[in-house]
Amino acid sequence: MPQELRYGLIGAGLMGQEHLRNVGALPGASFVAVADPHGPSRDQARMLLGPEPQISADYRDVLARSDIDAIVIATPNHTHAGVLRDVMASGKNILSEKPLCTTLQDGRAIVEAAEGYPAVFWVAMEYRYMPPVARLIELVHGGRVGALKMLAIREHRFPFLPKVGDWNRFNRNTGGTLVEKCCHFFDLMRLVVRSEPVRVFASGAQDVNHLDERYDGETPDILDNAFVVVDFENGVRAMLDLCMFAEGSANQEEIAVTGSRGKVEAFLPSSKVVVATRERGSAVEIDVPVPADVGFEGYHHGSSYIEHVRFRDTILAGGKAEVTVSDGLAAVEMGMAAQRSIETGRPVLIEEVSLRAV
Ligand SMILES: NC(=O)c1ccc[n+]([C@@H]2O[C@H](COP(=O)([O-])OP(=O)(O)OC[C@H]3O[C@@H](n4cnc5c(N)ncnc54)[C@H](O)[C@@H]3O)[C@@H](O)[C@H]2O)c1
Structure with missing residues (x-):
């Protein structure tokens, strides 16, 4: 493996450009090829990369190159499965944007193709690496709350x-708002709780946003607020409180983990963690800023850069992805x-939507 890893990017829109900037600031890796059918996205990539890297409209041009070590996929959600099928055939290391897929059928195809995959296949879930979130996880797993009982995530x-x-x-x-955006929070729930979900009950709707927009005469159908309750195998209960017409919030994300002995909270973007026992007045506030060695802060508090550091190091070490296809x-x-629970008005067992049900 060469010391300077060579990456290809498929999809150079908003998130693709964040990947370009991250890797631009990352020692030991660089993008040498980009593909996007949309002219303005290619122009943005050219502006960020300069004249040398190959920029084309068809991602097969990127896959045809034998000198590329890793492919970063940042195309729209519903295209992930098709793009992944072709990228997996190349056997290259993969960092694929969330959500992994938008249908169970696609999920099954990806899981089957990924079995025994010879290189790193990492699903991008950078919320894990946001500095206050990472500190919260460390504290909870270190026993600070005692026996974990409840996890609440508000966005x-x-x-x-x-x-x-x-x-x-x-x-x-x-895939629906609760797949598209909230897969980050469901990933965090599994990571913090260290157990598997059993049952989901949700209430939500599209009450405010996009109702006056039309695309080819069609009105958007994406929900903009929801409460989601998740029961885990180990008895822990978690909750997501999502509102997407709440620009005035002091913090965009608030995470609270409560156990038998105390509580840990994380706040973004204020980058604070609060640790407390059950004693009144015991709360201690800790600043957890983006570390100075993060080369690019981007839109995600440095976390997508940190994820790139770990992805690069995993490739170099011949290791395994921290966020797997199964995650x-x-x-x-x-x-x-959660989407199905909202549609049907009843609790939904995970086994109803798992690959076992396909
Ligand atoms: N991890 C995160 O926090 C985060 C944040 C934003 C977006 N995303 C994910 O990143 C992906 C892209 O989102 P975005 O916000 O950049 O959208 P976007 O619309 O800004 O960009 C998508 C780009 O993909 C291109 N594209 C479409 N089909 C393609 C194909 N077959 N080959 C190559 N390029 C193709 C489009 O032309 C466009 O330039 C989505 O899956 C989204 O969920 C993740």
């Missing part, structure tokens, strides 16, 4: 941004269960 933020071709306005392209799929299944 109160702005609406979905415009995307190339407006793909994110429709459930058929995204990516589990987060999608939880999102699908």
Whole structure:
């Protein structure tokens, strides 16, 4: 393996450009090829990379190169399965954006193709690496809350941004808001709780956002607020509180983990962690800023850069992905269960939406 890893990017929109900037600041790796059918996205990539890297409209041009060590996939959600099928055939190391897939059939095809994959296959879940979130996980797993009982994640933020071709306005392209955006939070739940989800109950709707938008005469159908409750095998219960018309929130994300002995909370973007026992007045606030060695802070508090450091180091060490295909799929299944619970008005067992049900 060469010391300077050579990467190819498939999809150079908003997130693809964050990957270009991350790797631009990362020692030991660089993008040598980019593919995107959309001219303005290719122009942005050219602006960020300069004249040398190959920039083309067809990702097969990138896959045809034998000198590329890793492929980063940042295309719209519903295209992941098709792109992954071709990328997996190349046997290259993969960092694929979330969600892994938008349908169970696609999930099954990916899992089958990924069995025994000879290189690193990593699903991008950078919330794990946001500095206050990483500290919270460390404290909880270190026993600070005692026996973990409850996990609450609140995201109160702005609406979905415009995307190339407006793909994110429709459930058929995204998998639904609770798959598209919230797979990050379901991944965090599994990671913090260290158990598997059993049952999901959700209430949600599209009450405010995008209702006056039309695309070829069609109104967007993506929900903009929800409460989701998840029961885990080990008895822990978790909850997601999502609101996407809450720009005025002091913090966009708030995570609270409570156990038999105390509580740990994390706040973003204020980058704080609060640790407390059950005693009144025991709360201690800790600043957890983005570390100075993070080369690019981006839109995710340095976490997608940190993820790239770990992806690079895993390739160089011949190691295994920290966020596996199975993790990516589990987060999608939880999102699908939540979407189905909202559609049907009843609790949904994970086994109803797991690959076993395909
Ligand atoms: N990890 C995160 O926090 C995070 C944040 C934002 C987006 N994302 C994910 O990244 C992916 C891209 O989202 P985005 O916000 O960049 O969307 P975007 O619309 O800004 O960009 C998508 C790009 O993919 C290109 N594309 C479409 N089909 C392609 C193909 N067959 N080959 C090559 N390029 C193709 C489009 O032309 C566009 O330039 C999505 O899966 C999204 O869920 C992840």
